[in-house]
Amino acid sequence: MVRLNIKHRAGVERYGVARLTNNANGKSLNVLLLGHNRDDAIFMPYDIRERLGIAKGGELDFSVRKVGLWGLLSWYVRSPDPAVFIPAWIAVVGLGLAIAGLLLSALPLVCG
Template identity: 55%
Template sequence: MTKLPVKTLPSGDNGRLLVRLNHKYREIVPRYGFAQLTNAKNANAVNVLLLGHDDDTAIFMPYDIRNALGVSKGGELKFTVKKVGATSKVLWLLRSPDPAVHMPALLAAASVLLGILSVLIALLG
């Protein structure tokens, strides 16, 4: 388990639901990878999009993720990082509160379902 102070995201990342964490703490999760971030103190867990950061002395996250993990800005977070599978990635995309993320995901899911439906109709017809 790793313990780092929690800081806010850099100004260029405002409004984005992601966590910036130095590569040495991300284990096998690549840049732009999805992972489950778990607070060891209260067992709160959240699936997040991980990006890197040059600063290896802190973890950077927005208010919504801090709130879900039960940690405050400036506090310390003892955490674990676990890579998640494809199903968790799709669910994260569909459940994201950010319309710039969930609307394209919903349209893509609807397109796949309509494609499957059209193939079934063609096979049965």
């Protein structure tokens, strides 16, 4: 979760997922964006700073890009937050089982 003023969010709405790129080293990460009032600061947790190679309180040259449906889905299943990735993986397994059930139920119609 990254807190960023709305004028720096590149059209990504509150609670939207965006690709945040550290232009200094090219490292990027899909993150959940929230807002705050200061337009001269970006707030992010330790894990995200480490993965982007950013020092606490340091200057950041970054770019924000809105992700599509695939980026959103990959954020859900790759999120380090158990409250996010556990329900996402349950949904993926459920979808897989539903597709397998449809294929198995259609098998007698095709073969018979």
